[in-house]
Amino acid sequence: MKIAVIGATGFVGRAILSILEKNLNLSADSGNQIIPVASGRSINEKKSVPIAPFGSVQVVSCEDAIKEDPAFVLMSAPESVSKKWAPRFAENKAFVIDNSPAWRTNEEIPLVIPGITKWECDATKPVIIASPNCVATMLATAIYPLFRFGIDHVSASVFQAVSGSGMRGLIALEEESRKSAYYPHSPFVGQIFGNIIPASGREKDPLDPKRISSWNTEEEKVMREMPKILGSQLKISPTCLRVPIPYGHSAAVRVTFKKAFDSATIKQAFLDGSNIKIEDEPSPIHSVGHDYASVGRIRIDPYDKHVLEFFVSSDNLRLGAASNVVSIMDEVVKKVYTEALK
Ligand SMILES: NC(=O)c1ccc[n+]([C@@H]2O[C@H](COP(=O)([O-])OP(=O)(O)OC[C@H]3O[C@@H](n4cnc5c(N)ncnc54)[C@H](OP(=O)(O)O)[C@@H]3O)[C@@H](O)[C@H]2O)c1
Incomplete structure (x- = not known):
């Protein structure tokens, strides 16, 4: 072959x-x-x-x-x-x-x-x-085992490593960390070293192509791709941010279910999911080199029993x-x- x-x-x-x-x-x-x-x-x-x-x-x-x-x-x-x-x-x-x-x-x-x-x-x-897209793969891997419990909608704050933008992203971080100034060939709209920036520029609203919205390109990819991967009408609203770390994407995720749920059952669902590892403190640096999504900080929103919160990290170059x-x-x-x- x-x-x-x-x-x-x-x-x-x-x-x-x-x-x-x-x-x-x-x-x-x-x-x-x-x-x-x-x-x-x-x-x-x-x-x-x-x-x-x-x-x-x-x-x-x-x-x-x-x-x-x-x-x-x-x-x-x-x-x-x-x-x-x-x-x-x-x-x-x-x-x-x-x-x-x-x-x-x-x-x-x-x-x-x-x-x-x-x-x-x-x-x-x-x-x-x-x-x-690397974020969509990480989120779909983590959310898929929860599907059978009836999800109403998902929101996520996503922290994307610079290597998600290829070699130029890593070079920008390295050059800026040496000079403490914006690298002119950077793929990012602003200085990434010592900073957090929106992942990309403004795009058309994926839910209404005629309207210009404030979704950035990474958010738009997640919103378009996740329902196609999962074969469902999944409602997801992400906020994608580029952070000054070399490798590994992460997200703080809120899943709103249609009904109240039991946390032990949810934890078991994660354990039964494929390419998922439950960890006490998932973090991008520890996800590097692995082909699974690290899921942790699993908890119920104290003000809404329909909402599950968790944190997930994965290697954008491997799993993603x-x-x-x-x-x-x-x-x-x-x-x-x-x-x-x-
Ligand atoms: N980085 C991520 O986390 C990630 C995750 C999911 C998907 N992706 C996607 O994967 C693709 C590659 O990303 P990357 O991060 O690996 O980028 P990268 O590190 O910048 O590498 C780009 C590669 O494309 C090659 N290339 C450029 N022009 C070419 C041409 N005309 N013919 C053949 N090869 C050519 C480059 O070769 P030279 O060295 O010769 O320039 C290099 O090997 C992108 O489409 C990206 O959207 C990336």
């Missing part, structure tokens, strides 16, 4: 490579091969990425990768690259799994968290599958991106290849 990893020099791409190294048999006689892909800049610089057991593997362009006929294309590059290349790889019979926002809200394209999203993989047509993409690939292998062999 040939797997092209697009964006192999970036944060998410590198996390995907490290997961594939561990999960896949990459020995010479396995027939498995990884094709790392990056931009023209990296190709001109003859950049390579470490992939055990091959050592250093030179990156190639999308043009060269498509000639190799990969079976899977795991894309973690800018949205414009996905818009251009995902359909071409898919028409070339590859299963394309995309991490960018390019396809997430397209009605024809499934938006998948394995184990949560119900979806079919029709391999008779070109297949593009979208992986959700790389490990979800690899899990989708595993699900496709199961749905398409294993089913076909039966």
Whole structure:
């Protein structure tokens, strides 16, 4: 099986490579091969990425990768690259799994968290599958086990690490911490070092596209993506803030149920959920390197017995991106290849 990893020099791409190294048999006689892909800049610089057991593997362009006929294309590059290349790889019979926002809200394209999203993989047509935004993945993972208790609505204050904006976000934090001044190439609207800023600019209201509202782009992604992932009319109102930490997103979540509930039952539901770990003090720094959402501070609002409050942290590059993409690939292998062999 040939797997092209697009964006192999970036944060998410590198996390995907490290997961594939561990999960896949990459020995010479396995027939498995990884094709790392990056931009023209990296190709001109003859950049390579470490992939055990091959050592250093030179990156190639999308043009060269498509000639190799990969079976899977795991894309973690800018949205414009996905818009251009995902359909071409898919028409070339590859299963394309995309991490960018390019396809997430397209009605024809499934938006998948394995184990949560119900979806079919029709391999008779070109297949593009979208992986959700890192905040939506964390929140959907934490909220999914609570669904059966009847949720009325959810609100969340979300604290997003700078690496959620890719390499440029981390460079901005590092440069600003050295100079204590705004970094001119920052992806953020204001100085992030020593500060908290709205995650992005003002956008159209996702609930009424004709109206300009004060939802920022990250909030809009969460509001659009969560109902699609969960296959429900989930009402969620998030406040997304960018905070000056390198890795790991977090959220303080309030879930309003239709009926009063019992806290022991809710705790058990979290324990039974997949990719969830209950911890006394979840925090972004402790979530780094893990493929689960850490949930803690679980409590009932003393003024409203219908409201559950909890705190959740997860690694935005792993649970929020790389490990979800690899899990989708595993699900496709199961749905398409294993089913076909039966
Ligand atoms: N960071 C997160 O927490 C997160 C979570 C969920 C989803 N995502 C999404 O995942 C994608 C990647 O994010 P990231 O954080 O990994 O960004 P990043 O660290 O900035 O990396 C971007 C990658 O894209 C590559 N690239 C740029 N232009 C390309 C082109 N024309 N052809 C092929 N490759 C190209 C870059 O290669 P060069 O090194 O050559 O420039 C680099 O490898 C984005 O769409 C983002 O929205 C990110």
